[in-house]
Amino acid sequence: MTERNIEIRRREDPSTLGEKWCYRPDVDIVEDGEAITVHADMPGVAPEGVTVEFENGVLLIRGRADVPGPETSDFIVQEYGYGDFEREVRIHHPVDGDRISAAMEHGVLVVRLPKRGAARTRRIEVRAPGG
């Protein structure tokens, strides 16, 4: 099992973004009443190689690629490259920064950002009469 909880940090130095060439991970972002959840594909990144930072509504995810490249540059088929991942995601909803959690499993980073004031949100089911 490669799942491991990842510490969420406050962003220290905003100027570091974009300094180095990086892959941009594909993301799915879903929301429910309680939280916004970001799923990011970062194949080849071990749980130890992930950093997650959140500041001013911006989530910054980074992954250091751990898989050694092949000992050749002469590929028969080459469809992807080796390298680190980095992406900024703006979250357009107030988030409870202290309760953000993240885990990495099989090369997918999942970050859960609980909505601020979500405790007050309640789903009310509307039923058809006689249903």
Added chain:
Amino acid sequence: MLFLGTHQSLAPMLRLRSEVDRLFNRLFEEFPAFRPTSWPGARSFPPLNMWEDGGHLYLRAELPGVPPDELELAVAGEELTVAGKRDDPTAGETRGVLRRERVVGSFRRHVHLPVAVKAEGVRAEMHDGILTVMLPKREAARTRQVRVKAKTT
């Protein structure tokens, strides 16, 4: 949900597409800012790299989110098949989807191997969403080093 698969009769088209993809990949490696972020249909899944040395053929594929025990890998003759399923986090009625970029759902990809391999000696492992397959070549396909001796008279 997106289902990806390849079909025998599409092979020439896929080869062409693979070449086109390769060109674009090279372009996006030079200019990452132009890389399309929502472009699942334009790529084969999983993306893979293949290379060789004298005795082996190596294949590596990006399969994030696929548990190793749910991956199907088969080698028959000169064809390797990799199949599985990626969960769709956007599925479910109670969730709102804010962004959908990842390729999800069932996939099955057939890969033509350029040389004959010994199916019984194939080894595969997965780490952090990357599959590595090591395929020993059949004797006839192996590269033999021939030592050239200098003739002294």
